[in-house]
Amino acid sequence: MAKSLYDILLDVSKSSMIDNGDLHAAGLLILSAAIDGLRINRAGIWLFSEDKQVICGKMLISGDSCELDTSLCLARSDFPRYFDSLDSERAVVANDAQTNENTLEFSDSYLIPLGISSMLDAPIRHRGEMLGIICCEYQGDMRQWNNEEIAFVSALADTYGRAISASQRNDYEQQLKEINEQLEQKINERTNVLQETLHNLNHTQAKLIESEKLASIGRLVSGLAHEINTPLGIAVTSSSHCTSELKRVQQLYRDEALNEEEFAQFLAGLDDGLDLLNANLNRAATLVHNFKLSGSIHNADEEEQFELRSYIDLTLKSLQPLLKKNQIDCVLLPGTDIPLNSYPGAIAQIITNLITNSIHHAFHHTTEKQIRIELTQISQQTRIRYRDNGCGIAEDIRPKIFEPFFTTARLTGGSGLGLSIVYNLVTQKLGGDIVLDDDQSQGAGFEIRIPKPGSVPPSSA
C-alpha cells in the first residue's frame, strides 16, 4: 500500500539529513518525497537571485536523472505574470498549466514540448523571506491538485527552509572554527613574540642591575682609596723625614761631629716620627679592615653581626669625597648603639643609592644642601630615617619610584634602578619595608624598617 502524504512528510521531517547541514542531500530527499507523494516525474527547487529579477533551477529531478545548479534561469522580464503570481508569496496551483493565467507564459517554450499539463509551486521561506519555490510538474492528463497535496508540497518547502537554516548554521560554525583557529594562531605568535621580548627584557634588566650595583660599589671603593690616601701620605712623609734625619746623624757621626745634645734631639725626633708613622699605618689598616667588613666591597650576601651606627658612619666616610665635592652636609644623628645580625653590604648599598639620588635629583635649587640620617630602635624594629632638604618627590610619581626603570632623569643617564634595588634589598634581603614620607615639602624622606630576626613585624606602622 502506498504511504500516505502525512507519513512521507513525517519521514522527511524526522530525517537527520534535514538538520545536518548538507543542503544537497536534504534537497534530494525533499524532491524525492514530492515525486513519491504526488506520483509525478519532475520536481525542482528554484531559487531567486538577490534582486528577485531572476529565478534559477538549483536542483531538478526528472525521471531517473538529477541535475544540480542547472543553467536554467527565468527572468522576470520574460515571464512577468508568473513572477507576479510568485510575488503574492502563495502557492501557484495550476491544474491546467497551459491555460492558467499564471503559467501560460511557459506553454509554447516549455510546457507543451515536455507534455506538462499541471504545475504546483510552493514558496520556500527562510527567516520570513521567500527565497524560491519547490516546483512540481505533472506530465499526462490534466490534474486537479487537492488541498492535501497543496499542503503537502507547502510543508516540504518549509522543510527545505529548515535545511537552509541548518546549512547556514554549519557555514557559521565552520567560519567560527576558522576564525578561532586563526585567532589561536595569532595568539600563539603574539605569545612567542612576547615571551622573547620578556626574555630579552629580563636579560637587559639583570645586566642593568648588575651595572648599577657595580657603579655603587665603585663609588664606595673610590671613597676607600681617598680615605686611605691621607694616612698613607702622612706615613710616607714621616718615614722619609726619619730616614733623612738618620742619614744626617750618620754623617755627623762619621765626621766625629756628633755631640750628645744633637744625638738626644735626633732620638726624640725619631720617636715622634715613628709614632706618627705607626699611628697612620694603623689608621690605614683599620680603614682597610673596616671596609673589608663592608659587605658592599666583597659580598652583599653574607649575614654578619655588626653595629649599625658605626657601620653607617663608615659608609658615609667612604662617600665623603662625593659629599664634599657636591658640598653636602651629611649628618648621622647621634644615638645609642644598635647591634644587628643582618646584611651590612645591603645596608651600605641602600645608603649609597639614597645619597646618590639626593645628589642627582634633589638639590637643583638648594644652596644649603643637607642630608640627615636618624637611627632608632623601637622594640623589635630598627628604623632608618633618611631625609634630604631638596625638592622632594612629586606626588604624581610617588607610586612609581620603586618600579624598575622608572626615572625622571632618562636624558641625563638615569637608569631608574636605584630605588628599585633599594626596595628589593629592604624587602627581600632585610625582610623589612620602606615607605615614603607623606610630607615631601621639605625634601625627600624615606623610612626603612627592619625587623629583628625572629621577631614578628608590628601590624601597625
Ligand SMILES: Nc1ncnc2c1ncn2[C@@H]1O[C@H](COP(=O)(O)OP(=O)(O)O)[C@@H](O)[C@H]1O
Ligand atoms: N632624593 C630625591 N629627591 C627627588 N626625587 C628623587 C629622589 N630620589 C629619587 N627621586 C625620583 O625617583 C626617581 C627614581 O629613582 P631611581 O630609581 O634611583 O632612578 P634614577 O636615579 O636612575 O632616576 C628619580 O628619577 C627621581 O625622579
Ligand SMILES: [Mg+2]
Ligand atoms: Mg638613582
